[in-house]
Amino acid sequence: MNCLRVCLLVGLGLLGGVQAPAQSSRSGIGATPYADAAGTGVTFRTWAPNASGVTVRGSFNGWGSTVLAKDMPGGEWNGHWSVDVPAARAGHEYKFVVNGAYKKDPRARRVVNSAGNSIVYDPDAFDWGEHAFNRIWRNDLVIYQMHVGTYNAESWLPSTFDQCIEKLPYIKSLGVSAVKLMPVNEFPDDRSWGYNPSDPYAIESAFGGPDGLKRFVKAFHENGIAVIIDVVHNHYGPNDMGDGLWQYDGWSQDGLGGIYFYNDWKAHTDWGSTRPDYGRQEVRDYIQGQIRMFLEEYKVDGFRWDSVYNIRHASGQWNPIGSEMLATINAMTRDEFGDAYRIAEDHAFDSPVNFEAQWDHGFLNDIRSLATASSDADRDMSALAYWLSNGGFNSVRYVESHDTCGDLNDKHRLPRDIDFDNPQGYWAKKRALLAHGIALISPGIPMIFAGSEMNEDWTFSNNTALRWSLTNSNAGIVRAFSDLIHLRRNAYGNTDALKDTGGIEVRHVNHDAKVVGVSRRNELMLVVNASATARTNYSVSFPSAGTWYCLYNSDLQAYDADFGNRGPAVGGTVVADGSANASLAIGAYSIQIYAKSPIPQDSAAAFDPPNPDGCGAVVTITYDPGDGPLDGAGAVSAYIGRNNWQNPSNFPMAPSGDVWVLEYTIPDLTYELNLSFTDGAEAWDNNDGLNWSVPVSNCGDLPSEASWTPGLPQGCIPLDITYHPNGGPLMGASNVMLHIGRNDWSAEVQSLPMVEESENEWTATYSIPDDTWQADFVFNGLIGSNTVWDNHDHADWHVRVQDCLADDEPFVMLAQPPPATNVASEVTHIALHGAAHLLTGHLNWTNRLNGASGAIAYATNWSIPPVPLAEGVNVICVSGTNSAANPNDGAADSPTNAAYASNWPNGSNDGRQFEPWQLNGTGASMADAATEGGTLSLGPRAWALQADGGALVEAIRPFADGLQPGDTVSFVFENGGIDGGVTNSSIGVAFHNRFDQRLTEFRFDGGSNSFAIYDSELRDTGLPWSNTPKTNTLEILTSFTYRLTVNGQPFEGTFADASVYEPAYIRFWNWNAGGGNERKLYIGDLSVAGGPLPVFAYSAETAVTRALSPYRTTESVAVQDGRLVAAVSSLSGIPGNIWGATALTNGAWDWALLPTNEYAISNNAVVITPAVTNLLRVYSIGKPPI
16 A cells, blocks of 8 residues: 555656646737736747747746647647746747747747847837827828838938937928838848848837837827838748748758748749748738738738739749738728728739739839930820829829839939939929929829938938938928929818819820820819920910919929029919910929919918017017918907917907007017917917917027937937037037036046037037947036036936947857859859857858758858859858856855955955955955854854945945846845934945946845835835844846845845846945944855856858859760760859759749759769659759749
8 A cells, every 4th residue: 555655646746747838728829918917928829830849938937948838729739839928028038949949939029130039029018199090091192102221310320210200290291191111020130121021020120119110100190191011921031031930840841941931933032932822821821910910009001012923923923822812911901900001012903802002113114204314305295194194093103212213223313314413403303303293293192202302312222311401402392392292182272183083184285395284173274394495475275264373383493593483483373265275484394283273371470570689679570360260350369478388378469451460578588489379269370280489589598408319329329419508507608518428427428529500509429439328418618717517407418328238249240242242153152251259169051042051160250161052042041059158157255265364355256256346435344253242143254344424335246247037146144233314324235237227226224124125116025124144045037027035035026227137246235334243234155056048049141142054055965874964065053053853843843953962063064863763853954944
């Protein structure tokens, strides 16, 4: 019986030890946060049908392994793996380990970067506020295409979503109703057009990640502007996918991409062999899930699908399953999300797949040719008349996009294609404005590429910022665009004919004079002169006789001083005679628009003088109601406040003809008047929400102001600081200095002279040094002979800096060849050179195209002998892994060690894997239990700190490296009483980062009843004072959380807000506890234990395109000794370029590169030794047509 009982217990223990992990019953694929009883938890789920095992490692489990279970709905495995991890939460980094390989989560919403870890993201945490947006209808769409990374990046590339938001007032004033963002999903490096997504669910980290995009959408919606996203599902990558989608669960065929991709001839695209496998339901769900994510979580308004041709076709052949997928996803987009926009780049209407519009390449080609033709004789008026009279909202019309003016396509901006040597000259401006104007007045959905409206002529590149200085030098061109956009959208309320695709009639075509006239609904007349000759007394047939008002004239000198100013200004008139013919004056390359009703006149306010000088000065306020909200009012009052609407009040105005007038006396202490106007009842005119303001001089001290660009620096970049002394301490200073430091004034304080740009404006540029998280500055200057300081009323100025910390991270970098290299067909090998850091063992390399691979010993500066190339795109990857050695593990020191036998000097160190002690203040000593009089009981000896008389003494012990999740610090201390009060005495222990920022501390304040913890909040532990030893551990749980255990009682917390969350040192202190041994703080043994560091693969990739070999012939084929011997006319491009196939699949051979051990090359002959002799095999010398 006893034996049996023991055996049963052992058996039960064994069963418990190997129990399989439980699959999650929660929904969601990827990392889905939930809230358990403790308020945390994440469900991890991934699709890996060919994996034998999946684990997840992350900062929530100290980068240990948490096993995922197979999902078994209905008792059958569906290819997914899942687990609930209660300790995980948003912000934790993680990776799946699939069959032993580290993999990013294919559905991660957030990643460190394209080569980094996935990050748990809570899609419900963002505060949208009272978000409500009525989607713009198609007839009111004017699309503005923009690239986030270059849009507002004059100071630093790439710019972010937040920096783009800074330009929202400009975009709103331009008048567009929608912005179309080029792809924003994570891509390799920080600069790209975006059409190479590595992580289709993640938002580009360099742009600001998922919250950045949400802030962007929220801001634009709040200003009435829709947001359209460019999505890429015709291919992925091809770079930075080795630890992601590529061969995700280890399975693949012919060296191709595995479960997310086609693994046959359908995989191949012009951008790599990475076409998604639309034939797999899971892949279709993956793509549809991304579209649903954008609509549900980011509240975007629709999509532009890139290269639909390459979804509906594969290698030039019809691929019907791609069309089926598009039809399903577009139906969901339409039916479930309020008829969201569904726009294709091309091939939207080959067959019905529920697209509603596509980019109109016919319009692009004809109108761009009209603008760029060198001779007027080559401008086609039939084409112009056609495009002005035909179309609908299934056509997106434009003359510039990233494709037409981008460096990757070797294209130029339209002004440069018109006049390459003088793109800012008369002809370029004239004809570019004409072409864009035609797009804006034609029946369709007009689109502008960012920069077109300012006549940008630099080729679009992800390495070149948009030049905002052009909005000044070409302010008139910007206004010409804005005026026409507002007219198109009926912003003035007088005609919406341009929004209607019906009722269009071509009334005039003159092929010789190059003039076309088109009417819209018989209430609007468009006249286009597409020649270099200005016309006078030119007769055009109008829809009806009578007076017609000019709504737009692109030849006005208000748009450019060099323009001809032919024809009426806006509001001017022409008269059509009884035959409805009107005589026009129309400038060269110009558009004129007329209507039966004029544009309403805006209200206006004028101030004389415009800048009143001194208190008591009188300013004459003149208000013209125009056609605004107070038109026809019987009484008008000026509602006036001062200094940002202090003490506002109504002041009745006197009528004077069509305007109202008020003489107003400036009150004391006024630096600005603030005004709007009212009829005294319910009608108000607040200048469309902007109100009016009048600056006042010498009557009130406007406080000094400082501003900087960029507002939130991204990286170690130049920071431009502007200072306005105004009425502050440095008003009238003869010189001004910028006194600036960093990291809360802890490093490199310097004084920089500022440049006086104007009487009240000083500027300086500060180059943000490496390892900066905050810039801190004040100003000083000379007032007479005295140096005066402006410290922002004792608050100083502070600028937070992102992505500038000197993280000593492992990496692999490829220096040669560059990321995209083209070589001739004769180049069969290429050498690789680069650098690496903090890796170990070997660096491995692979060529995905031909399967070649190898390894070299790790070196910080490495070279790899020439790698064989095949014809086509050779994606070559170099990778390595970091060391698992934890520099803190095993650290230990004790006050009983020999070095501390007599004293404890600053800089002493008798431990291992600790940096030396740093002692500040007086009162540090060694204590011996035998001589302390019974006050020391933690051990025979201790380090001791004593302070009284208001003094502070502290002992700092730096760790070998910053603590990581899984590290545990053990320490012992004891303290006697504290004589002082709560505000002037304490003892304790704290952990700080390398910037000396407190992360957490455990302390006892004099006069209090118990110990407190101070991290992200101040908490009472309930542990009372005692003079007995406290045995403690601090365990790092995640990147932000920890567990402090005091005499067996645990306390979990979150580190205080800081620039870095890795504890760099432990600090003990005694502040004014009092004299005598009983007031000392005793410190005992210190140690650190930690597990191995997580091992990650770090990689770098390059794409080397080897050209196809020139034409060659096989001159003879013979069989010799079971081998095929083929004599060829040329061996150029042959090495590494022999192919074999064994079967026909869907009408195509299953070509694959032949292993090099199956053939040899010599004497203009290729000798093939077939590895399999009982199967049909077809060979190709040189890449076959796949």
